[in-house]
Amino acid sequence: xxxxxxxxxxxxxxxxxxxxxxxxxxxxxxxxxxxxxxxxxxxxxxxxxxxxxxxxxxxxxxxxxxxxxxxxxxxxxxxxxxxxxxxxxxxxxxxxxxxxxxxxxxxxxxxxxxxxxxxxxxxxxxxxxxxxxxxxxxxxxxxxxxxxxxxxxxxxxxxxxxxxxxxxxxxxxxxxxxxxxxxxxxxxxxxxxxxxxxxxxxxxxxx
Amino acid sequence: xxxxxxxxxxxxxxxxxxxxxxxxxxxxxxxxxxxxxxxxxxxxxxxxxxxxxxxxxxxxxxxxxxxxxxxxxxxxxxxxxxxxxxxxxxxxxxxxxxxxxxxxxxxxxxxxxxxxxxxxxxxxxxxxxxxxxxxxxxxxxxxxxxxxxxxxxxxxxxxxxxxxxxxxxxxxxxxxxxxxxxxxxxxxxxxxxxxxxxxxxxxxxxx
DNA sequence: TAGACAAGTGGACAGCCTGTCCATATAGTG
DNA sequence: CACTATATGGACAGGCTGTCCACTTGTCTA
Numbered sequence: 001x002x003x004x005x006x007x008x009x010x011x012x013x014x015x016x017x018x019x020x021x022x023x024x025x026x027x028x029x030x031x032x033x034x035x036x037x038x039x040x041x042x043x044x045x046x047x048x049x050x051x052x053x054x055x056x057x058x059x060x061x062x063x064x065x066x067x068x069x070x071x072x073x074x075x076x077x078x079x080x081x082x083x084x085x086x087x088x089x090x091x092x093x094x095x096x097x098x099x100x101x102x103x104x105x106x107x108x109x110x111x112x113x114x115x116x117x118x119x120x121x122x123x124x125x126x127x128x129x130x131x132x133x134x135x136x137x138x139x140x141x142x143x144x145x146x147x148x149x150x151x152x153x154x155x156x157x158x159x160x161x162x163x164x165x166x167x168x169x170x171x172x173x174x175x176x177x178x179x180x181x182x183x184x185x186x187x188x189x190x191x192x193x194x195x196x197x198x199x200x201x202x203x204x205x206x207x
Numbered sequence: 208x209x210x211x212x213x214x215x216x217x218x219x220x221x222x223x224x225x226x227x228x229x230x231x232x233x234x235x236x237x238x239x240x241x242x243x244x245x246x247x248x249x250x251x252x253x254x255x256x257x258x259x260x261x262x263x264x265x266x267x268x269x270x271x272x273x274x275x276x277x278x279x280x281x282x283x284x285x286x287x288x289x290x291x292x293x294x295x296x297x298x299x300x301x302x303x304x305x306x307x308x309x310x311x312x313x314x315x316x317x318x319x320x321x322x323x324x325x326x327x328x329x330x331x332x333x334x335x336x337x338x339x340x341x342x343x344x345x346x347x348x349x350x351x352x353x354x355x356x357x358x359x360x361x362x363x364x365x366x367x368x369x370x371x372x373x374x375x376x377x378x379x380x381x382x383x384x385x386x387x388x389x390x391x392x393x394x395x396x397x398x399x400x401x402x403x404x405x406x407x408x409x410x411x412x413x414x
Numbered sequence: 415t416a417g418a419c420a421a422g423t424g425g426a427c428a429g430c431c432t433g434t435c436c437a438t439a440t441a442g443t444g
Numbered sequence: 445c446a447c448t449a450t451a452t453g454g455a456c457a458g459g460c461t462g463t464c465c466a467c468t469t470g471t472c473t474a
């Protein structure tokens with residue numbers, strides 16, 4: 001995820017360096033959208049009009065570049081969540097935001113997938129750093145929904161996010177554009193408080 | 208998926224060719240397990256003790272190789288499903304098999320992911336060929352569960368499979384090994400027939 | 415069993431990609 | 445303006461994919 005908050009304790013980048021960094025970022029955004037997250041980094045450098053060395057100086061690995069591109073998309077998503085929370089009822093805000101999250105996850109499926117698998121397939125913190133703000137927003141919206149009695153108390157925000165991400169991943173290449181939405185609705189049916197009415201969910205369906 | 212059913216209309220492989228094919232397959236199985244689906248095909252050939260040309264002759268693309276390895280794992284899974292159907296109650300068979308599917312999807316997540324993304328990121332049939340047997344088994348188990356009154360009528364087998372695959376993908380690198388199971392239970396809560404009790408699921412939670 | 419030919423093999427090779435290195439160019443500073 | 449730390453670009457080493465083809469080996473027929 002590189003430098004989200006710009007520690008600024010270190011001397012700032014030289015202006016030409018910062019300009020090049022932005023160029024690379026812009027080129028990467030466009031190239032990832034156009035050719036997918038597998039696009040050659042040499043190609044990105046070419047499109048940015050910089051040398052490969054410059055690209056690698058700013059983003060030592062492909063994951064760093066993917067992460068940087070993801071980061072501001074996530075910013076937008078979280079701002080939207082805050083707005084929903086401020087303007088609507090708690091249950092609706094949660095459901096609405098999960099829908100936005102679903103769209104985000106579908107659109108950026110490739111990016112995030114590439115990011116994750118480059119970040120290290122193993123031995124890493126379960127969800128990548130860049131998902132921290134997402135988890136924060138999920139925490140907040142779920143807590144509010146639970147307080148309003150609109151969501152089961154035994155559901156965690158991690159569950160919800162994983163469920164949505166999963167739906168996005170699983171349906172990413174489905175031709176049926178509505179399916180993701182239907183799946184989300186199905187899953188949300190299991191989340192709402194009235195769905196549980198005193199039964200001990202989980203394993204009792206085992207066999 | 209290459210030649211699952213061996214059309215046999217074409218002359219069979221020469222014995223040495225068949226032997227080499229098996230060797231490559233065995234080496235691939237092991238290498239994929241050990242090093243992940245990104246392992247170099249040259250490495251697979253080396254481990255199989257054949258030349259690269261031989262590997263590519265039998266499996267022209269990485270996806271072909273991944274697909275072949277996946278195919279027999281899927282065979283096993285479907286046989287297990289048939290057994291469950293034959294021995295237990297319909298609702299339990301469905302739930303139990305979905306759990307097996309979840310395990311399968313988690314274990315082979317990398318394989319399937321690699322398979323899908325190599326098969327072609329775009330313009331292809333939504334779910335890859337190799338999933339046809341899985342869908343068939345899901346169809347069957349769901350239909351039986353629905354007839355037994357153990358599953359909602361408005362759920363499709365595609366929904367279920369996607370949900371499970373999604374959970375597997377989303378939790379594949381989670382440190383919490385139980386989470387996938389909990390998510391599945393959560394999702395199944397939305398599937399069971401008593402969860403719906405005369406409400407029109409889906410979008411009414413919108414805002 | 416021998417000969418002939420189609421089928422199969424292996425490894426060299428072309429082309430592409432990643433990530434490093436360093437001689438050169440340039441912003442920032444006094 | 446001069447000086448230095450920073451930044452740049454492109455050549456390069458190393459690795460991977462997928463193709464090609466001269467050579468080897470099953471298989472079939474007589």
